[in-house]
Amino acid sequence: MTTVLERPRAKAETRSKSLRRYGERPSIAYLFLSPWVVGAVFLTAGPMVWLLYLSFTDYDLFTAPQWVGVDNYVRMLTVDPHFWNAVWATTKFVVISVPAQLIAALGVAMLINRRSRAQGFYRSAFYAPSLLGASVSVALVWRVIFHDWIGHPDRALLALVLLAVWQFGAPMVIFLAGLQQIPQEYYDAAAVDGAGPWRTFLKITVPMLSPVIFFNLVLDTIRAFQVFTGAYVVSNGTGGPSDSTLFYTLYLYEKGFVEFKMGYASAMSWFLLLIIALITALLFRTAKGWVFYSGDET
Structure with missing residues (x-):
């Protein structure tokens, strides 16, 4: 027994x-x-x-x-001037569009992070542009709307940045999920201590949301380096005036499938892979100083 x-x-x-x-x-x-x-x-x-x-x-x-x-690598790095123009245009796009999109996504997520009958409608409405993605139809509409900007070297890139920022739905949903995981008790305690909205945002929301911010930052950075459809359609495949919108992937496509220099395009693709890997590694390294996970001592 x-x-x-x-x-x-x-x-x-x-x-x-x-x-x-x-x-x-x-x-x-x-x-x-x-x-x-x-x-x-x-x-x-x-x-x-x-x-x-x-x-x-x-x-x-x-x-x-x-x-x-x-x-191919020697010619790419030392002889081809359009290569460095593509690198510079892509770098500017990443540096401007990624922070702008994250700020827009976080701002809208905080606005709709409230209980209301129309909450579902607002979430769907703000997320809808992301469902369209970088489609050809959207890029064509964008080209018509910003026709005057596209012909100007200093404004053509800004039109594509606005297109990327407009499609902030995916990071917004992730931010919204992160905001809903922050305990309300923290905000109540801050209110009792007399902390204002800005101080509450910096001392509670940002640290508690830092893993989500880091996640969106990495994904959006990788995605921005790979942007193609919008630049191709808006600039009509030319890279815009003075190579202002000649993004890296657009120039890679031109070399591989227009000029049929596939060996050269393959070298460009591996160079892009190494650059993205390096930047991602740097982001992970810097994350130790500003990303705080549950259980970390601060």
């Missing part, structure tokens, strides 16, 4: 036997992992390795690649 003290031990032994039984069947785990593994190998890792090889060749999509070593 099993005593009261022996019952937990018996349950633990039964559970351990069950775990061992399932652990002895790794084939089931491999079966469920296989779709992801196949996709990662053939749709991600494989093409990346192939592009790395092509970046050291002269390839035009129609003839066999010819090995040229690092010539």
Whole structure:
């Protein structure tokens, strides 16, 4: 007869036997992992390795690649002036559009983070532009609205920045979810201490929301470096006046699929990958000083 003290031990032994039984069947785990593994190998890792090889060749999509070593990288970094124009235009777009979009998303999220009957409507209305994405139809409408700006070198980039900021729905939803996780007791205590709205925002909202801010910052930065459709449609594929909207991906497309210099375009794609990886690593490194997680001592 099993005593009261022996019952937990018996349950633990039964559970351990069950775990061992399932652990002895790794084939089931491999079966469920296989779709992801196949996709990662053939749709991600494989093409990346192939592009790395092509970046050291002269390839035009129609003839066999010819090995040229690092010539594509040397020409890209030292000879091609349009390359650095594309880098500069993309850098300006990222530096301006990412903070502007995050500020807009956080501001709207704080405005609609209140209980009301129309809360669902406001969330849907502000999120709707993100559902459209960087579609061709939206870019065409944008080109008509900002027709005068597009022809001006100093304003063409601003038109694309406004297009990116207008589509702040995705980070807004993430900010809204983060705001709803902040305990109301913190704000009540701040009110009792006489803290104003601005001080409450800086001392409570921002620190408590810092992981969400960091998450949106990383995603939006990567997305901004890869912007293409808006720049292509708004500038009619030309990169705007004086290369003002010649974004990196647009110039990469031009080299690879217009001039058929796929080896050169492959080198550009790997350079972009390295730049994004470096910037992401820097963001993670700086996050130690301003991102606070639950349980961290401040």
